Amino acid sequence: MKATSRPNEPNRRSSGRIIARIIWTSIKVLIIPVLCIAALIIGLAVGYVVLGNRPTSEVFDSTTWKHMYDLVFAESG
Template identity: 70%
Template sequence: MKAPSRSNGKSKPSFGRIIARVVWMSIKLLIIPVLCVAALIVGLAIGFSVLGDKPVSEVFDIKTWKHMYDLVFAEGG
C-alpha cells in the first residue's frame, strides 16, 4: 500500500504575483538614483537662488552651464 502523495507547499506562483515582484524589484532598484537626481536638482535650485541671488529659472538655462564650463576650463595666462 502506498501513501497518497502530498504537495510540499511549493505551488507555482500566479502571474499577478510575478508581476508584483518584478514591479517591486524595479522600484527598489530605481529609488536611490531617482532620489539622488531629485536632491541634485533641489540643491542646484536652492544654491543658485539663495547663495547666488539669481532667479531659479536660470539654473536650467544651457547658457549658464556653458558660462560655468568656460570659467572652469579657461586657459590661465
C-alpha cells in the same frame, strides 16, 4: 508510518504575484538613482538661487551652465 499526501498541483505562484514582485524589485533598484538625480537638481537650484542671489528662471538655462563650465575650466594665461 504513513506518508502524508501531497496535492496534485505543484506549488506555483500566480502571474499577478510574479508581476508585482518584478515591479517591486524594479522600484527598489531605481529609487536610489532617482533620488540622487532629484537631489542634484534641487541642490543646483538652491545653490544658484539662494547662494548666488540669481533669478529662478536662469537655473535651468543651458547657457548659464555653459558659462559656469567655461569659468571653472578656463585656461589661465
